Amino acid sequence: MEHFVILGGGQAAATAARTLRDEGFGGSVTIVSEENRLPYERPPLSKAVLQGEADVAKVTLIPEEALVDLNLDLLRGHRAVALDRGGRKVILSSGRELSYDRLLIATGSRPRLIDGPLSGKSNVFYLRTFDDAERLRAAMAPGKTLLSVGAGWIGLEVAATARKLGLQAAVVEMAGRLCARCLPAEVGSALERIHRDHGTKIHLDTRITEVAGRDAVEAVTLSSGEVLPVDIVVIGIGAVPNVELARDAGLEIGNGVVVDPFLRTSDPHIFAAGDVAAMRDETGRSIRMESWANAQDQAAAAARNMMGENSAYSVNTWFWSDQYDLNLQMIGDCASDGGEVFLRQGEGGAFTRLCVAGGKLVGAICFDAPRDMAIVRRLLARGYSPAGDELQTAPDLRKLL
Ligand SMILES: Cc1cc2nc3c(=O)[nH]c(=O)nc-3n(C[C@H](O)[C@H](O)[C@H](O)COP(=O)(O)OP(=O)(O)OC[C@H]3O[C@@H](n4cnc5c(N)ncnc54)[C@H](O)[C@@H]3O)c2cc1C
Structure with missing residues (x-):
């Protein structure tokens, strides 16, 4: 009987496992997860979980009963530490070895750590796991002041949640705008207005120059000279793909584990999907995405290809973020400031x-x-293909369908 092994216990791993069964894979499937939990999804961690509106059951992707129904073997609290590609084996931290016919690397990414005086302080938090969210939530008492370092999605969502919970919130960002890597300037400005309207203090083009407090951060001094007293600091300065295992095994690595449009790594028995995978398209461009939909879609495609389907993955990447009552969604290629742009204004500051x-x-x-x-x-x-400026002028977008 064939044995497929999936490394990682997140969105991509769970989707791949389910897809294998949905598509009729009859061999055995083992998921190796270093976390001691059932696979769960992360987007609610900075939103509903942090607000106390969702518990672990709500974010679980494969409950215990489903593991049994789908005949999946989940090894929780097990870290994969090495790959023996010649022998087609994964070596776990316990010393146990697992043979595989096909392997999926779905090890995701981890927060980029901050250097300097903020590191190691007791009130400095990162947010990647359910445990991180629980720890942060316990600290977020109304009236306290939370500082997000980095105006990316995590820093902004946490600041928004903090305001909802009755905390004071501030964001410090070195760049001159919010989500500078993903949002065009005018969208960044619209988002900034929403934050300011909700009382979040946004400090752009700003660095932290000094940190006061021995074990915990008590205040930070900004490059503007302003001193901010703080109770909680959340670091959201990006993520780093977990490629070490693949790199040590000699797989091709770029800005992630390099895969072709079939989600195959440089070893035809090994696939990768989700935050860890950098997909090289026909033009040689390598794209690594950190989004729920990307993890989901790539993993489903990888699972089918592991079963021999051989179909190229191409989906318009989709992403969303919820901040306060704002819902922001992006699809396809829309991050740059250039290109031909059509703007449709909606009510109350909404636009497309x-x-x-x-x-x-x-x-x-x-x-x-x-x-x-x-x-x-x-x-x-x-x-x-639009005719003229109909994308902007058509009274109803549906009429263009
Ligand atoms: C707080 C937060 C909010 C987010 N909000 C949004 C959002 O609103 N919209 C959106 O589109 N995306 C959002 N994302 C991003 C989205 O959650 C990720 O893109 C998605 O989780 C990636 O799934 P993955 O399976 O590739 O990786 P992960 O979910 O990171 O799962 C990887 C798993 O592999 C495990 N692992 C790593 N190495 C090993 C090893 N050697 N052995 C065994 N296990 C290992 C890790 O511990 C982890 O459990 C958010 C992410 C976070 C953290």
């Missing part, structure tokens, strides 16, 4: 920004306009 390249719709950002996203998805799937 549509990007066209080579005469075709290539992506969109829906800022508090989730209904538009459903239409954009259908337009993208059809390979829609």
Whole structure:
């Protein structure tokens, strides 16, 4: 009987395991997860879980009963420490060895750690795991002051949740705008306004120059000279893919474990998906995404290809973030400031920004306009080419379908 092994216990691992069974894989499947929990999804950690509105059962992807129904072997609290590619074996921290016919690396990513005086302080938090969220939540008492270091998605979502819970919130960012890597300037500005309107203090083009406090941070001095007293510091300065295992085994590594459009690594028996995978497309461009949908879609495609389907993965990448009552969604290629852009204004500051390249719709950002996203998805799937400026002027986007 064939044996497929999946390394990692997150979104990609859970989706791959389910897909294998949905697609009729009859061999054995083992999931190796270093976390001591059932596979769970992470997006609620900075939102509903931190707000106390979702417990672990709500975020669990494969409950105990489903493990049994799907005949999946989950090794919890086991870390994969080495790959023996010649012998097609995974070596676990316990010394146990697992043989595989096909292997999926779905080891995700981990928070980038901060150097300097903030590191190691008792009130400095990172947010990646359910345990991290529980620890942070316990510290977030109303009236306290929370500082997010980094104005990326995690820093901003945590600041928004803090305000909802009655804390004071501030964000310090070295760049001149929010989510500078993913959002065009005008969308970053709109997001900044929302934060300011909710009383979050945003410090752009700013560094922390001094940290006061011995075991815990009591205050930080900013490059502007301002001193901020703080109770809680959350670091959100990006993530690093967990590639070490693959790299030590001699697999090709770029900005992640390099895979082809079939999600195959440089070893044909080994696949990778999710945050850890850097997919090289036909043009040689290598793209690594950190998003729920990417983990989900790539893992499903990888699982089918592990079973021999051989179909190339190409999906318009989709991402969302919830901050306060704002829902922001992005699809396809829409992050750059350039290209041809059409803007549709909605009510109360909502808008949809549509990007066209080579005469075709290539992506969109829906800022508090989730209904538009459903239409954009259908337009993208059809390979829609706009006539003139109809994307901006059509009274109803649905009419373009
Ligand atoms: C707080 C937070 C909020 C987010 N919000 C959003 C959002 O709103 N929208 C969105 O699109 N995306 C969001 N994301 C991103 C999204 O959750 C990730 O892109 C997704 O979880 C990636 O799934 P993955 O399976 O690739 O990796 P992960 O979920 O990181 O899972 C990898 C697992 O592998 C384990 N592992 C690593 N190395 C080993 C090893 N050697 N042996 C065994 N196990 C190992 C890890 O411990 C981990 O459990 C958020 C992420 C976080 C942390």
